[in-house]
Amino acid sequence: MSSINNIFVLIKQVPDQSAKAGINPDGTIDRAKAKRMLNPFDRFALQAALHTKQQYGGKVTAISMGPPPAAEILLEAIEHGADMGYLLSDRRLAASDTLATAYALHKVIQHLGQPDLIFCGLQTTDGDTAQVGPQIAERLDLPQTSYCEDFRVEGDKVMARRVIEGGYQWVKMAMPAMITVANSYHHLEYKTIRGARKVQMLLRNEEEKSKVIKTITLDDVGADPTLCGLKGSPTIVAKTDKVAEIGGNCKVRQGEPIEHMVRDLLQTTNLREFARV
Numbered sequence: 001m002s003s004i005n006n007i008f009v010l011i012k013q014v015p016d017q018s019a020k021a022g023i024n025p026d027g028t029i030d031r032a033k034a035k036r037m038l039n040p041f042d043r044f045a046l047q048a049a050l051h052t053k054q055q056y057g058g059k060v061t062a063i064s065m066g067p068p069p070a071a072e073i074l075l076e077a078i079e080h081g082a083d084m085g086y087l088l089s090d091r092r093l094a095a096s097d098t099l100a101t102a103y104a105l106h107k108v109i110q111h112l113g114q115p116d117l118i119f120c121g122l123q124t125t126d127g128d129t130a131q132v133g134p135q136i137a138e139r140l141d142l143p144q145t146s147y148c149e150d151f152r153v154e155g156d157k158v159m160a161r162r163v164i165e166g167g168y169q170w171v172k173m174a175m176p177a178m179i180t181v182a183n184s185y186h187h188l189e190y191k192t193i194r195g196a197r198k199v200q201m202l203l204r205n206e207e208e209k210s211k212v213i214k215t216i217t218l219d220d221v222g223a224d225p226t227l228c229g230l231k232g233s234p235t236i237v238a239k240t241d242k243v244a245e246i247g248g249n250c251k252v253r254q255g256e257p258i259e260h261m262v263r264d265l266l267q268t269t270n271l272r273e274f275a276r277v
């Protein structure tokens with residue numbers, strides 16, 4: 001029988017881009033004004049972590065890096081059944097690119113001790129790079145599988161099924177290992193009654209909350225601040241352009257004889273031009 005002790009899941013708070021608040025006219029995000037949500041891809045990672053706990057035992061620790069409000073998604077993870085949450089929050093992390101983000105998060109993982117499995121989402125809906133999971137695995141020198149849609153633990157190994165073009169492949173990895181979870185994995189189940197009650201209690205009791213949701217800094221995890229934030233970020237966003245929306249009219253004709261419909265369409269200027277070519 002396989003047994004697991006520590007399951008880490010990395011989750012990020014992202015702007016809710018379906019809500020108009022905080023989206024500037026040029027398409028950039030005003031993070032202070034934007035509504036916030038758990039990165040949709042991380043819901044699959046959280047479900048994978050909770051499944052691991054249900055099937056093989058262990059403790060689920062949710063980890064996030066972000067400003068103080070990001071603690072909201074850690075509480076959400078507790079409502080779903082996670083045991084602990086750690087928020088790495090430090091002003092010196094501002095303007096971190098993926099390399100600096102992965103550096104900081106790998107220091108958190110090292111600080112928390114040896115995990116058996118680490119789950120990440122496939123990508124985020126704001127940065128959208130899908131780089132952070134694999135970069136953390138590289139930093140920690142761990143085997144990794146991306147695009148994972150199923151997995152099982154066998155002794156001290158994990159078998160992970162990853163999506164590839166036209167099919168899938170099974171990858172066997174020694175644990176500890178990193179898995180980034182595809183959105184074809186199971187949807188996140190409902191919050192548990194026990195989890196929801198626990199969070200209600202934590203919200204009323206700051207002292208108890210601080211035992212379950214811990215906010216830590218770069219100093220706590222022994223991270224070098226020169227490798228974080230703007231200083232530690234070799235990526236420079238030189239310019240951002242908004243994709244131009246191309247407008248157009250669409251006519252749908254049904255039920256008439258086909259010749260009538262074609263004649264009618266050809267009477268529109270563009271199509272006549274097109275027909276001459």
Ligand SMILES: Cc1cc2nc3c(=O)[nH]c(=O)nc-3n(C[C@H](O)[C@H](O)[C@H](O)COP(=O)(O)OP(=O)(O)OC[C@H]3O[C@@H](n4cnc5c(N)ncnc54)[C@H](O)[C@@H]3O)c2cc1C
Nearest residue numbers: 010065095097098101120121123124127128129130131132
């Ligand atoms: C030059 C530059 C400056 C930037 N400045 C800022 C800034 O000031 N503020 C800002 O918010 N962003 C900033 N960003 C964006 C920031 O780099 C990314 O948000 C971050 O590195 C994560 O990358 P991603 O969103 O593409 O994650 P992906 O690589 O797409 O994420 C994959 C998975 O990794 C995990 N993950 C990723 N990020 C986190 C996290 N923070 N906590 C926990 N798990 C995580 C999740 O499981 C996620 O599903 C900047 C980017 C660049 C290039």
